[in-house]
Amino acid sequence: MSPKTRAYLEKLYQLLQKMPEDERLDAIREIESHIAEGVANGQSEDAILARLGDPRMLAKAYRSEYMMEKGRGRSFKDVMIMAGFYCSTGLLSIMVIPVLATIAYGFGFCAVLVFLAGFIRTLGIGATWIQMSLGPGMEVPTEWSMVFSTIVGGIIGGIAYVSWRGLRLYMSFLSASYKKVLPGSRAM
Incomplete structure (x- = not known):
């Protein structure tokens, strides 16, 4: 050699x-x-x-x-390590990966919180601090809180899921390129 x-x-x-x-x-x-x-x-x-x-x-x-x-296994730690690695591989990745990851995890967390808020408000467990409205002066009735939070949480969760899939597809694309x-x- x-x-x-x-x-x-x-x-x-x-x-x-x-x-x-x-x-x-x-x-x-x-x-x-x-x-x-x-x-x-x-x-x-x-x-x-x-x-x-x-x-x-x-x-x-x-x-x-x-x-x-x-x-x-795609644990949270594994995905974050992969995202960190791929962010260091190119200019576009520095922008795309953090945005998709933030949307995916942020919206996913918010979807869970919205669902829990609807559940707590429906049960009325001293939840006067939880406000749900459709707009100014259009408060959601307490008995409709669960339905409203399920719909809103589903929309937010859907956005999180689409972002998560986009993130995984983008990282798979980068991996295939390498x-x-x-x-x-x-x-x-």
């Missing part, structure tokens, strides 16, 4: 520092194997490295693949 290839692999290893050690080593072994296979087929190491491209982009692709695999950079996903 040439010094240039060794330097490339060391740079890639450094750029993968946020991944677990076993995942980092798997990525390095995969690239080493790819290079060895190319050399065995008569290609030069320089040509193979040129096709692999910038190690930064390759590292982002591996980290993206790891994030998508790790985030299969996956194309990986050696096994394209013809060499």
Whole structure:
């Protein structure tokens, strides 16, 4: 293995520092194997490295693949880690991901609060502080609080769900874009 290839692999290893050690080593072994296979087929190491491209982009692709695999459970923490990673990948992502995430989680939380407020107001558990109105001077009667809060909460929850789906689709799109950079996903 040439010094240039060794330097490339060391740079890639450094750029993968946020991944677990076993995942980092798997990525390095995969690239080493790819290079060895190319050399065995008569290609030069320089040509193979040129096709692999910038190690930064390759590292982002591996980290993206790891994030998508790790985030299969899609816990709140996993989604926030993925959103943070993808926000660091481009200018459009810096704007799109935080907006969609804020709408999804903010509206989702508000939908639950609206439903609970309607429930509490309907039961009349000292809930004189909960006001529901259709406009100025058009107060919702207490007995209709649950129906009103279910409709409003459903609309707000629908907006949250659409934003959540949009966020997941956007991050899946980014992941698929990065996956194309990986050696096994394209013809060499």
